Amino acid sequence: MKYVNTIEIALPRERVAQLLADPEQLPKWLRGMVVHEPVNGVHGQVGTKSRVVFRSGQQEMELTETITRRDPVDLNEIPAEVVVHYERETVGGGMRSVVRDRLTEAGPERTLWESESEFRFSGVVMRLVGLLMPGSFRKQSQQHMQDFKAFAEQGKDVREAAD
Structure with a gap:
């Protein structure tokens, strides 16, 4: 399953890239x-493997994320014609995903974030989830992007909304 989500953020591309890369x-x-x-490795650098744990309700899912591309490496003073690329592969919970993020200038002090996601499922349950609920993956990706936009532009913290 493949899909693309986009969102425009009212911040310069360098600032968006720095916030996205900051653990x-x-x-x-x-x-x-x-x-x-x-x-192993340094957060955000190519080749780094990270342990990632998500919680939804009472369920936790542990994944392994590998950074496969970060271009440019230096996120300060990126020339206007350069597109920022950040790619990662995540494996666990009966799925494998590859996410390719691209940040381009959308105008003065504006950034277009385009995120291409590809999922592959293993096991009967996850294959069924992928077949029966493909829209839920796209919706969750878009929610993450909207949450980032609210955080970056307005300082909104999703943890405060959950309390």
Whole structure:
């Protein structure tokens, strides 16, 4: 299953890229994230593997994330014509996903975030979930992007909304 989500954020591309790459900011906008810790490597750098744990209600899912692309490496003073690429592969819970994020300038002080997601499922249950509820994956991805936008533009923290 493949799909693309997009959102425009009222911040310069460099700032959006920095916020997305900052591990300290993840819990503020990524709903359900309990743990995101490198197992080897440095957070956000190509080749780094991280242990990621999400909680939804009483259920937890543990995944392994590998950063497969980050271009450019330096997120300060990115030339206007350069598109920022950040790609990761996540495995666990009967699925494998690849997410390819692209950040482009959408105008002065505006960034277009395009996120292409691809999921593959293993096991009978996850294959059924993928077949019967494909829209839920796209909807969850869009919610993460909207939460990031609210965090980046207005400082809204998803943890405060959950309390």
